[in-house]
Amino acid sequence: MSTPTGPASGLPVRMPRPRQPGRHRRPEPLVAPEDAPALVLAVPGTPSSATRSLADEVVSIARSELPGLDARIGYLDGDDQEFSTLTSVLAHAAGERTARFEQARAAGMDVREPDGPVAVVVPLLAGPDSSLLRQVRQAVMDSRVAAELTDVLGPHPLLAEALHVRLSEAGLARADRARLFTVATAADGIILASVGGDEAVQAAGITGMLLAARLAVPVMAAALDQEGSIASVAEQLRGSGSQQLALAPYLIGPEIDASLIEEAAKEAGCSAAEALGPYPAIGKLALAKYTTALGIAPQQAQSTPAH
Numbered sequence: 001m002s003t004p005t006g007p008a009s010g011l012p013v014r015m016p017r018p019r020q021p022g023r024h025r026r027p028e029p030l031v032a033p034e035d036a037p038a039l040v041l042a043v044p045g046t047p048s049s050a051t052r053s054l055a056d057e058v059v060s061i062a063r064s065e066l067p068g069l070d071a072r073i074g075y076l077d078g079d080d081q082e083f084s085t086l087t088s089v090l091a092h093a094a095g096e097r098t099a100r101f102e103q104a105r106a107a108g109m110d111v112r113e114p115d116g117p118v119a120v121v122v123p124l125l126a127g128p129d130s131s132l133l134r135q136v137r138q139a140v141m142d143s144r145v146a147a148e149l150t151d152v153l154g155p156h157p158l159l160a161e162a163l164h165v166r167l168s169e170a171g172l173a174r175a176d177r178a179r180l181f182t183v184a185t186a187a188d189g190i191i192l193a194s195v196g197g198d199e200a201v202q203a204a205g206i207t208g209m210l211l212a213a214r215l216a217v218p219v220m221a222a223a224l225d226q227e228g229s230i231a232s233v234a235e236q237l238r239g240s241g242s243q244q245l246a247l248a249p250y251l252i253g254p255e256i257d258a259s260l261i262e263e264a265a266k267e268a269g270c271s272a273a274e275a276l277g278p279y280p281a282i283g284k285l286a287l288a289k290y291t292t293a294l295g296i297a298p299q300q301a302q303s304t305p306a307h
Contacts, residue, residue, distance in 0.1 A: 120290045126207075159207050174215075193222055
């Protein structure tokens, strides 16, 4: 029983934990700076229900990592009447920023008109695709808004982690090689399927090396949008001794019709994993592109080490 002066004799006393000094001190949580530019996710295609759900999940992850983040979604195709295209989303963000400034000045506040970009545009692409990136740049230009365009999300170790998880979910790779169990359908050769031509294949190859280190099996990149590329890589892998192949889409999802992945898997004579989709790493990488563009440094996301 407690007394007016504290806990009764013999009972433990809960003492506040001392603040940790120096490098052992827990870092303060990062929040978005006041009046920071919007993060605008540039999403390929139209705002279908599936694409909307994926994009919403990605920006939700980014917001959870950086409280106060103004995150929006702009599609490369669609109806401007819905204010969902990248051009209209950027124009709307600029209009809101101007309105806030004018309201503050009308209220007698001593404010200066904000400088710097209205938005940071992050393409929702795992690798370079010159055709889609031209669309993004054109949409930014058409908006007549001061916006900064970042690079695509990959290559990055977190994407290798995401590919590993998607393969393991499909039963095509061991989730953890340190554990003493086998997966009967585990592949001994991986085709990393990208879109965007030779440049995309080269970039995917970097992430492919990271994936190969995780799985301890050969990984080769191929282009879904180049005739014969998938079949050629499948032949090379089998020629080098791989007997059971798997196709891993190095794609987030909206870049292509999902049927192309199925057709490519049939062409290679193997099973395929799902596209990366709204894997948590995608939202973290989108945020990392945004914070890097603004020169703010959140805690670095760590990939799960390969076992």
